[in-house]
Amino acid sequence: MLQFEKPPQDKALLDEAKTFTPRFDAHGLVTAVVVDARDNAVLMLAHMNAEALALTIETGFAHYFSRSRGNIWKKGETSGNLQRVTEVLADCDQDAVLLKVAMEGHDAACHTGRRSCFYRKVSVRDGAAVLDSIDDNRAFDPQAVYGKS
Amino acid sequence: MLQFEKPPQDKALLDEAKTFTPRFDAHGLVTAVVVDARDNAVLMLAHMNAEALALTIETGFAHYFSRSRGNIWKKGETSGNLQRVTEVLADCDQDAVLLKVAMEGHDAACHTGRRSCFYRKVSVRDGAAVLDSIDDNRAFDPQAVYGKS
Numbered sequence: 001m002l003q004f005e006k007p008p009q010d011k012a013l014l015d016e017a018k019t020f021t022p023r024f025d026a027h028g029l030v031t032a033v034v035v036d037a038r039d040n041a042v043l044m045l046a047h048m049n050a051e052a053l054a055l056t057i058e059t060g061f062a063h064y065f066s067r068s069r070g071n072i073w074k075k076g077e078t079s080g081n082l083q084r085v086t087e088v089l090a091d092c093d094q095d096a097v098l099l100k101v102a103m104e105g106h107d108a109a110c111h112t113g114r115r116s117c118f119y120r121k122v123s124v125r126d127g128a129a130v131l132d133s134i135d136d137n138r139a140f141d142p143q144a145v146y147g148k149s
Numbered sequence: 150m151l152q153f154e155k156p157p158q159d160k161a162l163l164d165e166a167k168t169f170t171p172r173f174d175a176h177g178l179v180t181a182v183v184v185d186a187r188d189n190a191v192l193m194l195a196h197m198n199a200e201a202l203a204l205t206i207e208t209g210f211a212h213y214f215s216r217s218r219g220n221i222w223k224k225g226e227t228s229g230n231l232q233r234v235t236e237v238l239a240d241c242d243q244d245a246v247l248l249k250v251a252m253e254g255h256d257a258a259c260h261t262g263r264r265s266c267f268y269r270k271v272s273v274r275d276g277a278a279v280l281d282s283i284d285d286n287r288a289f290d291p292q293a294v295y296g297k298s
Contacts, residue, residue: 004278015261020271020278033182033191040189042182045245057273089267090280092259096194098267110241112164118238118247122169124206129153129169131239 002054007094014094022053023095029065030095034109037086037100043109044117046075053097060085062099079145080105106139111146113138151203156243163243171202172244178214179244183258186235186249192258193266195224202246209234211248228294229254255288260295262287 007021022030029047046064055063062075062083076082083101110117119135156170171179178196195213204212211224211232225231232250259266268284
């Protein structure tokens with residue numbers, strides 16, 4: 001499996017580095033922003049440990065680390081909504097990656113059945129922060145796919 | 150200042166909630182993905198505590214929390230590269246927000262002077278993870294703006 005070198009002590013060296021030395025946090029994770037390769041729409045945010053990152057780069061399919069379950073998961077293994085990775089980009093200080101993906105299956109990334117996890121707009125009404133849906137279209141029925149909503 | 154209600158104990162209620170109850174992590178932070186409102190290009194990733202999130206929503210300009218410095222910062226206060234927020238979206242489990250922004254100043258989000266922090270592509274060459282630049286255009290000189298590179 002692909003191994004990553006340790007990041008340099010001096011963070012300033014990360015900006016122009018030609019070697020990818022991901023800066024995993026105290027829990028051993030980097031953040032992944034996932035966008036649709038077709039139109040750059042942000043689909044979801046997830047986390048990766050070194051193994052999930054290596055698997056993603058080596059297999060070309062997105063793998064993440066579930067903080068709640070404490071394990072690696074191949075995105076779409078249950079739902080069929082695999083994410084074929086067309087590009088992996090690293091950010092300046094190398095603690096985040098951007099995945100450009102082509103979705104398979106239902107063409108949806110969110111466990112609710114929607115294309116993107118970011119389907120609600122935040123507004124303030126009567127002094128309270130409220131959410132209004134901007135996407136009520138479900139590409140699949142979560143109950144049927146996962147056996148729970 | 151805008152106050153956020155506590156999230157419900159049952160995470161399943163977050164998906165379809167009409168109230169925005171951000172799930173701050175153990176450090177009191179949510180993750181913010183920042184995209185250019187013009188074309189959805191991912192510009193940067195940052196973190197927000199409750200105050201930064203409230204300031205962002207109330208003022209319409211992006212405020213973040215610096216984990217390294219331990220304080221709130223208004224993006225662009227030094228560089229002039231303010232981010233006017235046109236939309237705030239919440240994700241399904243409400244631990245991340247997506248900001249659509251119009252950049253002011255140099256029209257660049259990264260401290261290196263580039264438009265986006267995600268300016269390098271990850272590849273594998275000779276068994277090692279390497280980075281290749283996809284954007285060498287600097288909208289400003291970091292040395293001149295920040296007094297350091």
